[in-house]
Amino acid sequence: MTQLAPTTSARADDGQKRFASLDPRTGEVVAHHPVASEADVREAVRAARDAAVFWAGLGFDGRRARLDAWRKLLVKRLDEFQQLISAETGKSADDARTELALVVEHLHWAAKHAAKALGKRKVPSGMLMYNFAATLEYRPLGVVGVIGPWNYPALTPVGSIGYALAAGNAVVFKPSEFTPGVGVFLAETFAQVVPEYPVLRTVTGFGETGAALCASGVDKIAFTGSTATGRKVLAACAASLTPVLLECGGKDPLIVAEDADVKAAAEAAVWGGIFNAGQTCAGVEVALVADAVYDEFVALVTRKAAKLRPGGEPDADFGPITMPGQVEVIRSHVADALDRGARAVVGGLESIRPPYVEPVVLVDVPDDAKAATEETFGPTLVVTRVADADEAVRRANAHKYGLGASVFSRNRGEELADRLRCGMVSVNSVLAYASVGALPFGGVGDSGFGRIHGEDGLREFTFAHSVARKRFPALLNPMTYDRGSRTMRHVLRMVRVLYGR
Incomplete structure (x- = not known):
């Protein structure tokens, strides 16, 4: 079927321009809404x-x-x-x-x-x-x-x-x-x-x-x-x-260290990369996997991802690509990677059937390929072999995005997380931070600034509203032209005693 985008429709009786929201699974109209001027x-x-x-x-x-x-x-x-x-x-x-x-x-x-x-709360006023x-x-x-x-x-x-x-x-x-x-x-x-x-x-x-x-x-x-x-x-x-x-946006990495629970990491990578059809700003787009566990990880991911299918029914593994134009972005990233020597261990260009895209798992992707550098925003996963977790951290930090990341390691999880330049990290899980109300959500670099949650x-x-209220006169008051030189000598002597040691 042809996937459609919302378009302005006829004016309503009151002269208000209106447009239709469409079900991307069927192209049917869900409802009409006004175009606010x-x-x-x-x-x-x-x-x-x-x-x-x-x-x-x-x-x-x-x-x-x-x-x-x-x-x-x-x-x-x-x-x-x-x-x-x-x-x-x-x-x-x-x-x-x-x-x-x-x-x-x-x-x-x-x-x-x-x-x-x-x-409102009290804060220390200082000596x-x-x-x-x-x-x-x-x-x-x-x-x-x-x-x-x-x-x-x-x-x-x-x-x-x-x-x-x-x-x-x-x-x-x-x-x-x-x-x-x-x-x-x-x-x-x-x-x-x-x-x-x-x-x-x-x-x-x-x-x-x-x-x-x-x-x-x-x-x-x-x-x-x-x-x-x-x-x-x-x-x-x-x-x-x-x-x-x-x-x-983001190009969030999942780092799999040498001592990771590889089965858990593979399961998390597939879910984090493919749920919601991969349309998650903080979803997993690239897995940076230590050489010692790379082959095992790829085998597990391949087996798990190959079982998943998109569909329009309520119990489908995941749904369609919501925005029609995104399908072509996904297609261009996959095609660019394959043209430059990457291999698809799950799916390929034939997986892209608008409005649906089946899971695509790519390996041997060149470092400068679109699928490795730009946000794909689809049910795709790039798996990259690295020497070890330390190299994975260096590669993750070199990226222009800095939204979220995931780390899988039995013994080094928090250490590796602390070294990552991004707003949020999940250790031995994916996207856990989004579910914790107390944790801020947001990124650095091309991922933006400011925080929600x-x-x-x-x-x-x-905006911060600060109030300093005088309670009683000070013995020394430098904030007046009547202070005299003696006052300032005493103030400086106090500063040296309090803060100079």
């Missing part, structure tokens, strides 16, 4: 300004009660939500359920820990300022714009939306044009527990709608998507000094 986006942000005052005024306890109610409502409607995600992305029922389980976990964590992470009391708190920015992806249309945006809301902000959310219904579902369910104001509003549309959100005067943009688009978002926000959180994720949507 620049004026629509600005109106959404304006309304969010009033909503933000109300929402911040509820305080941590009031917001936690509403967020907990939202979480419980989502749990009640979990089956409906799963079916919607599967319809818009094509992912299998279990892949969608896994995503939603993490949505619930992160909403719970953010609501529970916001007060402790952000609330020189002994007569002052110092306090610090983190205050909401106001209105946060979130631009979400299609591969995890609920989990990834909620990593920004849930934490921004817990911090006291209103949110205007622009979902991917491939998954607009998921964004509408999030906003509509939230409105049921917060009916007073549009604290969370969804605006649907294409790239122009996202660009309008960047220029709308929001207090921060949280973007998830490709590195190329992330650069455009950053440039668009620079004109107004709108701060940006960028969660971009954890205390860092909460503070990402706030």
Whole structure:
């Protein structure tokens, strides 16, 4: 079948342009949604300004009660939500359920820990300022714009939306044009527990709608998507000094050391590289395997990956490629590798049958091939032989991306993890960090900057507010023109005693 992308359809009776979201498995229309104009986006942000005052005024306890109610409502409607995600992305029922389980976990964590992470607290004032009391708190920015992806249309945006809301902000959310219904579902369910104001509003549309959100005067943009688009978002926000959180692409390695549990590593590599049809920014794209265990690892991966098949049925191993254009990226990476001498031990070019791509496992891939250097974002896995785990670390750190990584080693796991230049590492597992609410998620280099999840994720949507309050006069006060030279001599003598040894 021919795979289609969302396109603008006829205007509705009210004159609003609309577009269809399509099921990538069948090409059938899931629903129609409005194309929000620049004026629509600005109106959404304006309304969010009033909503933000109300929402911040509820305080941590009031917001936690509403967020907990939202979480419980989502749990009640979990089956409906799963079916919607599967319809818009094509992912299998279990892949969608896994995503939603993490949505619930992160909403719970953010609501529970916001007060402790952000609330006012005393901080030491230091010996020189002994007569002052110092306090610090983190205050909401106001209105946060979130631009979400299609591969995890609920989990990834909620990593920004849930934490921004817990911090006291209103949110205007622009979902991917491939998954607009998921964004509408999030906003509509939230409105049921917060009916007073549009604290969370969804605006649907294409790239122009996202660009309008960047220029709308929001207090921060949280973007998830490709590195190329992330650069455009950053440039668009620079004109107004709108701060940006960028969660971009990755080429995440799995390192298999000489002392690894090879069976566990192979199982993790296949799941981490192929689940959700490989459409995971922090999924496994390259396995760097020590020579001592390489042959065993390749044999196990080959056996496991060859059994998996994509499909449109709910119990398929994984679903289709959601975005039609990504199929050609996958094809070009596989073709380039094969043309340059790589071998496919599982699948090959014949595995690419839009909208589905069967598992492809490549070995002997040249170091500068696209499949080894660029994000493929499909159910493919490159397995590279290295001398040992130390070489694997050096190769991983030389890459332009730095999102996540995995390390398999019985005795050196934490040591190797500590040496990796990336935002997150799983030891003897893959993607474990994404399931831990307390751990920040984000990368370095071409993978972007800023963090969602954890205390860092909460503070990402706030500004620090510091107060120093004078409690009583100091015996020595250098902060006046009446201080005299004697005062400064005593202050410098104190500095030498306190800090010069």
